[in-house]
Amino acid sequence: MAAHGTFYWNELASRDAAAAKTFYTSLIGWTAEDMETPMGPYTLFKTAGVENPVGGLMQMTEEWGDMPSKWSAYIAVDDVDAALARVEELGGTVLEPAFDAEGVGRMAFIQDPTGAHIALMTPAPVNEPA
Secondary structure, three states: OOOOOOEEEEEEEEOOHHHHHHHHHHHHOOEEEEEEEOOEEEEEEEOOOOOOOOEEEEEOOHHHOOOOOEEEEEEEOOOHHHHHHHHHHHOOEEEEEEEEEOOOEEEEEEEOOOOOEEEEEEEOOOOOOO
């Protein structure tokens, strides 16, 4: 389980995923590993000498409306729903209520009192014994 309060994941939602993939692999030297997910094609970015991926990339669809391409950072929390219950009392705003992403975890998007956007995530258990 990811440690509560740590930055857990970085994700790029792009209007042109192919161009973004070319840009970041050329600029930073990341490698790109494409995979299929229940939500559609997804790319994992990896860097030399680091075991786990450093981030992900998804193609934005028309369902995203006119939102521009954007990076999102995800902070691991022990319980997304409990954290969301405190967001508004602390002056923040829930932008997207908690939802489950199969095999990934439970997540939600919020805005802090200063206007900054961030995602909260309770990662799904990985490699748990049956």
